[in-house]
Amino acid sequence: MNHHGYFGRGDRTVECCIIGTGGFGRSFLAQGLVVPGLSVRVAVDVEAAIAAASLRSVGIAEADIRECHTPEEAHRAWEAGAFIATGRYETVAALPVAVVVEATGNPEVGAHHAARAIEAGCHVAMVSKEVDSVAGPGLADMAREAGVIVSPVDGDQPSLLIGLVTWAEVLGLEIVCAGKSSEYDFVYDPETGTIDCNGTVHEVPGFAGLERLGDAAVPDMVARRSEATAALPQRAVPDLCEMTIVANSCGMLPDRPDLHCPIARIDEVPSILCEAADGGILSQAGVLDVFHCLRAPGEISFAGGVFVVVRCRHEETWDLLRGKGHVLSRDGKTAMVYIPRHLLGMEAATTVFEMALRGVSSGAERPGHHVDLVAVADRDFPAGARLDMGGHHHSIDGVSSRMVPGAPLTPQGPAPFYIASNRVLARDVQAAEPIRMSDLVLDEDSELLRLRHEQDRRLADRKLTA
Ligand SMILES: NC(=O)C1=CN([C@@H]2O[C@H](COP(=O)(O)OP(=O)(O)OC[C@H]3O[C@@H](n4cnc5c(N)ncnc54)[C@H](O)[C@@H]3O)[C@@H](O)[C@H]2O)C=CC1
Numbered sequence: 170m171n172h173h174g175y176f177g178r179g180d181r182t183v184e185c186c187i188i189g190t191g192g193f194g195r196s197f198l199a200q201g202l203v204v205p206g207l208s209v210r211v212a213v214d215v216e217a218a219i220a221a222a223s224l225r226s227v228g229i230a231e232a233d234i235r236e237c238h239t240p241e242e243a244h245r246a247w248e249a250g251a252f253i254a255t256g257r258y259e260t261v262a263a264l265p266v267a268v269v270v271e272a273t274g275n276p277e278v279g280a281h282h283a284a285r286a287i288e289a290g291c292h293v294a295m296v297s298k299e300v301d302s303v304a305g306p307g308l309a310d311m312a313r314e315a316g317v318i319v320s321p322v323d324g325d326q327p328s329l330l331i332g333l334v335t336w337a338e339v340l341g342l343e344i345v346c347a348g349k350s351s352e353y354d355f356v357y358d359p360e361t362g363t364i365d366c367n368g369t370v371h372e373v374p375g376f377a378g379l380e381r382l383g384d385a386a387v388p389d390m391v392a393r394r395s396e397a398t399a400a401l402p403q404r405a406v407p408d409l410c411e412m413t414i415v416a417n418s419c420g421m422l423p424d425r426p427d428l429h430c431p432i433a434r435i436d437e438v439p440s441i442l443c444e445a446a447d448g449g450i451l452s453q454a455g456v457l458d459v460f461h462c463l464r465a466p467g468e469i470s471f472a473g474g475v476f477v478v479v480r481c482r483h484e485e486t487w488d489l490l491r492g493k494g495h496v497l498s499r500d501g502k503t504a505m506v507y508i509p510r511h512l513l514g515m516e517a518a519t520t521v522f523e524m525a526l527r528g529v530s531s532g533a534e535r536p537g538h539h540v541d542l543v544a545v546a547d548r549d550f551p552a553g554a555r556l557d558m559g560g561h562h563h564s565i566d567g568v569s570s571r572m573v574p575g576a577p578l579t580p581q582g583p584a585p586f587y588i589a590s591n592r593v594l595a596r597d598v599q600a601a602e603p604i605r606m607s608d609l610v611l612d613e614d615s616e617l618l619r620l621r622h623e624q625d626r627r628l629a630d631r632k633l634t635a
């Protein structure tokens with residue numbers, strides 16, 4: 170596909186506002202300086218000074234930046250052609266911006282910004298997948314009614330995987346499994362008997378002999394690797410959150426609520442993430458999962474990329490493809506096709522252009538509510554405990570996540586993970602129990618909760634599919 174032809178930009182320029190100038194936001198700001206037809210002149214963070222510092226950090230001269238605290242100041246700065254830094258989206262909401270990129274990663278704040286941006290007539294590039302996992306299908310529907318689009322964003326895996334899945338579907342390939350590798354590889358060094366994961370080195374003496382699948386039985390090898398690396402986290406909330414968004418766009422489900430998350434070398438994926446009847450670990454085909462990329466120091470990484478494992482139907486073609494280096498399973502029944510990249514804000518412009526120039530989302534035109542990402546207590550919690558969300562993974566200490574069939578909120582039903590986050594427990598919760606809506610002290614002013622109720626209402630009115 171010729172991307173210039175696909176986007177048909179001509180001499181148009183798309184004006185954007187970035188909200189949240191952290192790791193993702195700054196990568197988008199930096200790219201905004203070099204993408205033809207992309208202008209990112211408006212930056213929002215918790216304080217104007219922080220947004221201004223982010224603008225400077227990507228090379229914008231101090232003299233070209235205005236810190237604005239009122240809509241009038243923002244208007245004047247816009248007219249003067251300056252870069253605008255502000256501490257509140259409301260200050261810049263009236264500016265003639267086509268796309269708001271929401272990248273705070275904060276579920277409550279992200280929900281507020283998405284709702285206000287839709288009201289302002291802007292498309293929303295929803296980097297904050299936390300919001301999407303709670304109310305994405307409803308938001309997409311609300312946006313459509315308002316004549317705009319809310320989309321997952323290229324640069325993060327949900328959008329990239331939706332692209333790969335739909336590409337495979339267009340080509341008539343049968344998808345056995347679709348997913349991504351986890352954010353950081355498991356780098357095993359046989360000389361030291363350690364695994365390095367994101368700079369933390371773990372002693373894994375039991376891993377010797379498990380480096381390669383060879384002729385071993387897959388379920389056995391997967392279980393032994395998992396046991397030998399019990400010290401390393403093997404489930405991460407963002408991974409399940411990302412697969413929830415893909416589920417709601419593509420109508421695919423996980424094989425188990427916490428995914429399998431096997432530890433696998435790149436060339437082993439189609440032998441592992443295939444049905445048990447073909448020697449793999451899946452109980453069915455057409456499911457979502459994640460693998461931890463196992464490699465040796467210095468070996469190439471999967472780079473948190475996305476993949477589909479597809480059924481090899483025409484033996485001769487796949488034999489040819491194997492000869493060209495494609496990754497087939499041991500018995501040749503399945504193959505992995507993959508994109509070993511996710512480039513954060515560096516590649517978000519393709520979603521911005523899809524929305525602003527083509528009037529389409531990078532996700533589904535009408536995402537359904539197929540899956541909820543819910544919270545489960547891993548230990549006992551007393552009433553009054555606060556479920557603080559924190560860290561790079563936006564996780565809650567002592568709480569894990571599951572992907573379960575999507576359903577409207579009820580007092581006895583499980584709470585979406587990011588509705589539970591940052592809330593106080595109204596009653597004791599025992600280990601291994603789901604955290605239920607009635608277990609939480611809820612703030613009825615919550616925008617996230619309002620959006621979720623709106624989604625549930627649209628589902629009941631059959632505006633959305635379940
Ligand atoms: N950092 C990464 O490697 C990637 C991050 N993402 C996604 O991007 C989102 C953001 O993640 P990061 O950039 O890593 O987070 P971060 O913590 O580095 O940045 C978040 C920014 O939002 C700002 N912010 C918080 N509340 C705000 C408010 N009320 N108004 C305006 N700004 C506010 C913070 O001050 C901070 O600058 C998350 O949803 C994450 O999943 C996606 C792909 C990769």
Ligand SMILES: N[C@@H](CC=O)C(=O)O
Nearest residue numbers: 325326351352407473
């Ligand atoms: N999807 C990101 C994680 C961000 O939340 C990654 O894998 O880098």
